[in-house]
Amino acid sequence: MKKVTFYVIEGKSFAFYGGIIVSVFFILLGLFAAYNMEHHGHIITGMNNQIVWGIPHVFAIFLILAASGVLNVASISSVFRKIFYNPLARLSALLAITLLIGGLSVLVLDLGRPDRLVVAMTSYNFKSIFAWNIILYNGFLLICVVYLWFMMQRSMQRYYPTAGLIAFTWRLILTTGTGSIFGFLVAKEAYQTAIMAPLFIALSLSLGLAIFLLVLLIDYWETHCSLGDGILTRPKKLLGVFIVGVFYFVLVYHLTHLYFTGRHGIEYFVLAGGGVYTVLFWAGYVFLGTILPLLLLYHDRFTNNRISIAVAALLTIVGGISLLYVIIIGGQAYPIDIFPGKEIIDYGAMHSSTMYSYTPSIWEIMLGVSGIAIASFLTVVAVRILPFIPRSLSDTDLDETFKH
Amino acid sequence: MNVSTQNRRDFLKKSAAITVAPGVLLYSVSPKAHHAEKPVTSETRWGMLIDTNKCVDNCTACLDACVEEHGLTEDVPVEIKPVWIRKVTVRDKQTGRETFLPLMCQHCENPPCVDVCPTGASFKRADGIVLVDRHTCIGCRYCMMACPYKARSFVHEALENQKPHSPRGKGTVESCNFCVYRIDHGMGPACIEACEAEGHEAMIYGDMNDPESEISKKLKEMSSSVLRPDLKLNPGIRYQGL
Amino acid sequence: MKILMILGKLSLGLLLIMTVSGVSSGEVSMPEIPKAKNNFSAEQSCVEPIDLMRREHGLLLKHYRHDTMRRGIRTSEYSLIACVNCHVTADESGNYPTVHHGSDHFCRSCHTYAAVNIDCFQCHTSKPQESFSSDMEPVQSD
Ligand code: SF4
Ligand code: SF4
Numbered sequence: 001m002k003k004v005t006f007y008v009i010e011g012k013s014f015a016f017y018g019g020i021i022v023s024v025f026f027i028l029l030g031l032f033a034a035y036n037m038e039h040h041g042h043i044i045t046g047m048n049n050q051i052v053w054g055i056p057h058v059f060a061i062f063l064i065l066a067a068s069g070v071l072n073v074a075s076i077s078s079v080f081r082k083i084f085y086n087p088l089a090r091l092s093a094l095l096a097i098t099l100l101i102g103g104l105s106v107l108v109l110d111l112g113r114p115d116r117l118v119v120a121m122t123s124y125n126f127k128s129i130f131a132w133n134i135i136l137y138n139g140f141l142l143i144c145v146v147y148l149w150f151m152m153q154r155s156m157q158r159y160y161p162t163a164g165l166i167a168f169t170w171r172l173i174l175t176t177g178t179g180s181i182f183g184f185l186v187a188k189e190a191y192q193t194a195i196m197a198p199l200f201i202a203l204s205l206s207l208g209l210a211i212f213l214l215v216l217l218i219d220y221w222e223t224h225c226s227l228g229d230g231i232l233t234r235p236k237k238l239l240g241v242f243i244v245g246v247f248y249f250v251l252v253y254h255l256t257h258l259y260f261t262g263r264h265g266i267e268y269f270v271l272a273g274g275g276v277y278t279v280l281f282w283a284g285y286v287f288l289g290t291i292l293p294l295l296l297l298y299h300d301r302f303t304n305n306r307i308s309i310a311v312a313a314l315l316t317i318v319g320g321i322s323l324l325y326v327i328i329i330g331g332q333a334y335p336i337d338i339f340p341g342k343e344i345i346d347y348g349a350m351h352s353s354t355m356y357s358y359t360p361s362i363w364e365i366m367l368g369v370s371g372i373a374i375a376s377f378l379t380v381v382a383v384r385i386l387p388f389i390p391r392s393l394s395d396t397d398l399d400e401t402f403k404h
Numbered sequence: 405m406n407v408s409t410q411n412r413r414d415f416l417k418k419s420a421a422i423t424v425a426p427g428v429l430l431y432s433v434s435p436k437a438h439h440a441e442k443p444v445t446s447e448t449r450w451g452m453l454i455d456t457n458k459c460v461d462n463c464t465a466c467l468d469a470c471v472e473e474h475g476l477t478e479d480v481p482v483e484i485k486p487v488w489i490r491k492v493t494v495r496d497k498q499t500g501r502e503t504f505l506p507l508m509c510q511h512c513e514n515p516p517c518v519d520v521c522p523t524g525a526s527f528k529r530a531d532g533i534v535l536v537d538r539h540t541c542i543g544c545r546y547c548m549m550a551c552p553y554k555a556r557s558f559v560h561e562a563l564e565n566q567k568p569h570s571p572r573g574k575g576t577v578e579s580c581n582f583c584v585y586r587i588d589h590g591m592g593p594a595c596i597e598a599c600e601a602e603g604h605e606a607m608i609y610g611d612m613n614d615p616e617s618e619i620s621k622k623l624k625e626m627s628s629s630v631l632r633p634d635l636k637l638n639p640g641i642r643y644q645g646l
Numbered sequence: 647m648k649i650l651m652i653l654g655k656l657s658l659g660l661l662l663i664m665t666v667s668g669v670s671s672g673e674v675s676m677p678e679i680p681k682a683k684n685n686f687s688a689e690q691s692c693v694e695p696i697d698l699m700r701r702e703h704g705l706l707l708k709h710y711r712h713d714t715m716r717r718g719i720r721t722s723e724y725s726l727i728a729c730v731n732c733h734v735t736a737d738e739s740g741n742y743p744t745v746h747h748g749s750d751h752f753c754r755s756c757h758t759y760a761a762v763n764i765d766c767f768q769c770h771t772s773k774p775q776e777s778f779s780s781d782m783e784p785v786q787s788d
Binding site for chain 1: 480481496502503522524542544548549550551
């Protein structure tokens with residue numbers, strides 16, 4: 001195998017400064033929003049006493065899922081010994097770290113009392129899945145850093161496969177944990193199912209890979225380094241597989257719900273009568289996020305075009321966010337059944353309607369988007385400081401690896 | 405009497421309750437009351453029995469009492485208004501029978517809110533009362549996601565002039581606290597007092613662990629139910645005629 | 647690297663501006679601490695010796711809040727309600743200061759001086775108020 005050399009980007013290009021400036025701008029907007037939410041309280045958001053988790057959580061969970069998914073490129077290379085992916089492993093571990101930091105920042109800044117972060121870090125209720133997730137996230141960051149270090153320092157490279165295996169196991173647990181945040185909620189019909197964890201794992205794989213492909217393409221567009229079509233072929237196919245995987249779990253999720261007679265209400269709500277949730281499910285997730293990208297990835301007319309790969313990756317992300325919106329917010333909007341067999345005709349202070357609407361305010365959107373900005377800012381700065389990017393990914397330079 | 409001597413008297417009176425030898429001063433309370441100087445124990449399990457047949461349409465005495473007692477008076481849109489107790493009207497899908505009932509935190513024996521709370525801020529006292537420790541609540545709202553009775557509210561804006569005995573504030577979660585400070589002083593929850601004062605007497609409270617208590621006797625005698633028994637949370641609030 | 651340096655300088659500058667403006671608006675002068683309404687007893691002015699209270703009142707409050715909230719022990723010696731009732735005094739027109747504005751509030755006067763944040767009054771009231779139990783008369787038992 002030819003030696004892969006990595007380099008530090010020069011940081012003189014327009015794109016570099018542009019990237020920094022745009023992400024700093026959005027980070028500042030997010031901090032401003034967080035300050036306002038802290039100052040005025042959550043009254044300035046669209047969240048309320050029924051829809052307690054809103055857009056910030058959709059973004060945060062999206063980023064966390066993507067973080068664990070993006071690490072897969074590295075895992076494939078070290079755990080499954082596919083040397084083919086080796087040159088990409090560094091970038092993949094880096095993205096895992098930055099995306100997770102972005103997601104966690106949003107989650108923390110949305111708390112009612114973000115000033116009590118220390119409390120969250122020091123007093124644990126070990127029965128709480130949420131508390132376990134805090135540990136899992138911190139551990140994940142640590143493991144990724146060590147993993148990167150082993151990858152980058154020659155003398156440590158013999159431990160690299162072990163670190164890779166640990167990271168891979170950890171990420172599976174982590175995504176299971178994230179899925180279980182919802183799966184364990186007995187109160188909410190939409191969530192109370194074991195399929196939540198595998199669904200989230202599949203979603204993390206597709207989102208992570210989509211982001212990775214996107215970053216790779218942007219990077220090589222910008223730096224004009226060679227990026228062979230060969231190296232894109234496999235991840236491209238893989239992305240298609242992951243998209244189908246997510247779809248399979250979504251299908252099973254809805255079929256099991258339809259099987260339980262008691263849950264027809266929520267199914268009807270999401271699939272047919274839920275207004276924005278129904279639209280997001282069919283148009284956002286199914287059409288834009290599943291059918292279109294599959295078409296772009298597999299149809300002969302598009303499959304060999306880089307733009308269509310980029311668009312497919314982007315659409316996968318759009319679909320993933322739509323699906324998360326439907327799951328997270330739709331699941332809360334559907335009224336819980338406190339009196340089975342009875343119909344609530346008046347909810348006292350809640351007045352006539354038991355169905356709650358949620359309209360995100362600009363503040364929450366600013367906060368959510370800043371998570372993505374934090375991730376991109378950190379990534380850009382990191383590739384400027386340390387050698388994460390392989391100098392060449394042209395097919396000829398990597399040719400030999402295909403033999404493995 | 406001017407303000408300061410009034411306060412001085414109060415202050416000394418209260419301090420006396422602990423500085424003077426035990427037994428000299430007692431609050432005039434019902435026989436089974438717990439002494440506020442001693443920690444609560446699991447020998448007691450506080451509960452309520454609500455007779456929906458006695459709860460009438462158009463009465464909001466318990467709700468008003470709760471708002472007054474805990475100062476839940478902020479002027480905010482209905483979706484974010486704090487609601488510790490609500491009046492619900494349900495209609496049986498089969499028979500069409502309509503029932504009115506007050507619905508609040510059910511003080512579950514196995515409370516999901518406590519299970520999910522990452523910091524341990526949601527907790528159950530030894531005597532079964534479920535509370536939020538606002539000193540450690542980080543406002544993540546996971547407990548609100550977990551509660552199957554929609555019993556919890558999140559404080560969406562900064563507050564001033566809270567009631568001294570019922571602290572509550574921005575960015576933390578709250579729910580019915582069983583008027584825990586009144587319980588500790590041998591009094592009943594404000595809602596029950598109000599219902600009684602209206603002459604409806606739809607609610608009683610008491611120690612469900614004490615076979616001699618009124619609530620235990622009634623529970624033994626008459627059929628009652630809990631909400632969502634399938635979840636096996638064993639709530640401390642029981643309903644009759646549902 | 648340049649951009650990082652620029653960013654670093656920017657944030658340093660911002661920090662500097664923030665500290666300077668903070669100091670100039672805060673004017674460090676000795677606090678005027680309002681006197682409490684009563685003495686605790688003939689021998690002692692507060693529930694514990696004054697210098698202990700000055701240093702450790704936070705710790706005491708924290709300790710007893712645990713007892714009160716988690717274990718239902720409601721003595722009033724270390725209760726925040728009793729502190730507020732005794733220490734927060736009304737102005738000439740009979741109004742109580744709030745901890746949230748100005749510097750007349752007992753707690754605020756000192757905490758501003760010491761530049762220590764007070765978290766208590768986001769949830770607890772900072773003004774003396776009739777508590778529910780004020781209408782509950784203790785009775786003598788024999
Ligand atoms: S009713 Fe809800 S808030 Fe009350 S104890 Fe049960 S789960 Fe917790
Ligand atoms: S909002 Fe507060 S009480 Fe509820 S789960 Fe979070 S930390 Fe616990």
